[in-house]
Amino acid sequence: MLLDGTTLEVPFLADLVTLADPTSEHSYLNYLRETGRIYEFYFYETFQIPRREYNDYLRWVVERLDAPAFRREVVDVRWADADASAADTGAGADAPGHYVVTARDPETGERDTYRGRHLALGIGSRPHVPEHLRGHPDADVFHTAAYRHTRERVLDADSVTVVGSGQSAAEVVADLLERQPEHDYRLDWLTRSEGFFPMEYSKLGLQHFSPEYAQYVYDLPQSTTDDLVANQDLLYKGVDPETSAAIYDLLYRRSIGTADPDVGLFAMTDVRDIAAVDGGYALDCHQWQAEESFVHESEVVVLGTGYERPVPGFLDPLEDDIAWDDRGRFEVTADHRLDVDLPGDVFLQNADLHTHGVGAPDLGLGAHRNATFVNRLLGRDAYPDDVDTVFQDFSVDAFVERAPGASRDGSETTVTTTDPDR
Ligand SMILES: Cc1cc2nc3c(=O)[nH]c(=O)nc-3n(C[C@H](O)[C@H](O)[C@H](O)COP(=O)(O)OP(=O)(O)OC[C@H]3O[C@@H](n4cnc5c(N)ncnc54)[C@H](O)[C@@H]3O)c2cc1C
Numbered sequence: 170m171l172l173d174g175t176t177l178e179v180p181f182l183a184d185l186v187t188l189a190d191p192t193s194e195h196s197y198l199n200y201l202r203e204t205g206r207i208y209e210f211y212f213y214e215t216f217q218i219p220r221r222e223y224n225d226y227l228r229w230v231v232e233r234l235d236a237p238a239f240r241r242e243v244v245d246v247r248w249a250d251a252d253a254s255a256a257d258t259g260a261g262a263d264a265p266g267h268y269v270v271t272a273r274d275p276e277t278g279e280r281d282t283y284r285g286r287h288l289a290l291g292i293g294s295r296p297h298v299p300e301h302l303r304g305h306p307d308a309d310v311f312h313t314a315a316y317r318h319t320r321e322r323v324l325d326a327d328s329v330t331v332v333g334s335g336q337s338a339a340e341v342v343a344d345l346l347e348r349q350p351e352h353d354y355r356l357d358w359l360t361r362s363e364g365f366f367p368m369e370y371s372k373l374g375l376q377h378f379s380p381e382y383a384q385y386v387y388d389l390p391q392s393t394t395d396d397l398v399a400n401q402d403l404l405y406k407g408v409d410p411e412t413s414a415a416i417y418d419l420l421y422r423r424s425i426g427t428a429d430p431d432v433g434l435f436a437m438t439d440v441r442d443i444a445a446v447d448g449g450y451a452l453d454c455h456q457w458q459a460e461e462s463f464v465h466e467s468e469v470v471v472l473g474t475g476y477e478r479p480v481p482g483f484l485d486p487l488e489d490d491i492a493w494d495d496r497g498r499f500e501v502t503a504d505h506r507l508d509v510d511l512p513g514d515v516f517l518q519n520a521d522l523h524t525h526g527v528g529a530p531d532l533g534l535g536a537h538r539n540a541t542f543v544n545r546l547l548g549r550d551a552y553p554d555d556v557d558t559v560f561q562d563f564s565v566d567a568f569v570e571r572a573p574g575a576s577r578d579g580s581e582t583t584v585t586t587t588d589p590d591r
């Protein structure tokens with residue numbers, strides 16, 4: 170998704186370190202300084218940097234670190250007690266218990282093991298294609314994550330349909346619209362969502378991506394959190410307002426006079442099946458509000474159907490040591506660790522939407538979360554615990570504590586009246 174013209178959804182301040190430590194040498198601003206572009210950025214005057222530049226910044230940081238080992242797929246993680254560790258690793262009888270991580274080189278199959286008293290799990294998400302839409306040639310029906318590398322194929326087609334109305338689908342639609350006059354394909358955009366709605370981007374709304382809101386969600390009963398997350402699509406799904414405006418404006422310009430942009434947009438439509446037909450694919454569509462079905466044919470289908478975070482198989486050996494909820498998800502501590510019955514911690518990155526809410530995968534909370542982990546590892550507050558970061562309160566306790574007129578039992582309430590007899 171490193172498409173030209175796309176930007177991060179968060180300000181550059183949500184780099185790897187700045188919100189916890191603005192003086193860190195690994196900051197985005199230091200990247201600009203060291204790569205000789207800080208003045209160019211100063212005149213750019215834009216908080217939301219190109220996604221391709223963020224990628225470049227991450228590469229720059231990685232090159233300055235010794236730790237990363239690439240082309241290592243973790244396939245197994247288990248705990249070795251102090252005694253076992255001596256036999257397992259030759260580390261000596263007094264070695265403390267630790268995790269043993271086995272990784273393989275995907276090309277050679279060669280395996281290495283790594284040891285660590287604690288573990289951080291940051292394996293991200295993977296493209297989600299609903300099961301009933303799978304099984305077609307990758308060149309014809311593919312996820313938005315493959316779009317940049319498969320785009321040439323799309324440009325040759327007579328018709329292309331994009332499914333979904335999150336930011337990924339919108340960026341692909343914007344890109345295809347730009348290229349349409351040169352390549353002359355029909356473009357359709359279908360989504361099951363209620364409309365092509367924008368993602369929340371108001372300042373007060375963005376305060377939901379704060380430590381306070383994450384804590385509030387964490388303290389709710391799990392069933393309430395599950396309902397809440399399922400109904401907060403517009404905070405983290407939906408289309409960036411700028412992308413939405415760019416698509417609209419392009420359509421407007423293409424429709425001047427009697428011109429026809431040769432584009433279709435249709436919401437509230439579940440694509441229930443895809444079947445190969447002569448010259449393309451037939452999409453079995455259902456408009457869920459009107460309860461009407463139809464078939465839509467297209468030569469190429471791009472699926473912007475989102476991402477998923479399955480529990481990784483390499484944790485199987487720890488299954489009995491991990492606490493699971495009744496839906497088979499990790500139990501997570503308030504400070505973003507797996508709830509494990511082992512002496513070593515497992516720090517969890519971006520994988521606790523179900524316990525901490527919409528902020529979990531947001532880059533803006535990464536530095537805060539990492540600061541919490543570092544403080545725990547060091548046993549002291551190397552970084553300040555950011556509290557009171559927003560202008561609103563989320564929990565009743567917080568509001569009652571600050572608002573002079575609010576109390577739990579009404580004891581702060583004074584009844585005023587202008588009637589002297591009362
Ligand atoms: C297209 C897209 C754009 C986004 N843009 C934004 C944005 O602008 N702002 C924002 O706040 N959030 C954004 N997000 C949300 C995103 O989830 C996070 O911002 C962020 O990328 C998550 O970082 P991560 O390190 O947890 O996971 P990832 O960036 O997904 O990295 C996970 C890494 O783990 C590796 N891995 C997985 N399994 C294994 C294994 N078994 N062994 C070894 N390595 C493994 C993967 O290869 C990958 O390198 C975006 C998400 C997507 C999909």
Ligand SMILES: NC(=O)c1ccc[n+]([C@@H]2O[C@H](COP(=O)([O-])OP(=O)(O)OC[C@H]3O[C@@H](n4cnc5c(N)ncnc54)[C@H](OP(=O)(O)O)[C@@H]3O)[C@@H](O)[C@H]2O)c1
Nearest residue numbers: 177178333334335336337360361362406439440473474475
């Ligand atoms: N610029 C950026 O920084 C950027 C770019 C891309 C993505 N992202 C982020 O990455 C995350 C994932 O975004 P995403 O756009 O990939 O996914 P997404 O937001 O999860 O959107 C998936 C879309 O696909 C629809 N859908 C799923 N199955 C369908 C079906 N069978 N038929 C029709 N429609 C179907 C969904 O409808 P329902 O609403 O009904 O589920 C939804 O509209 C988001 O947090 C997003 O903000 C950021």
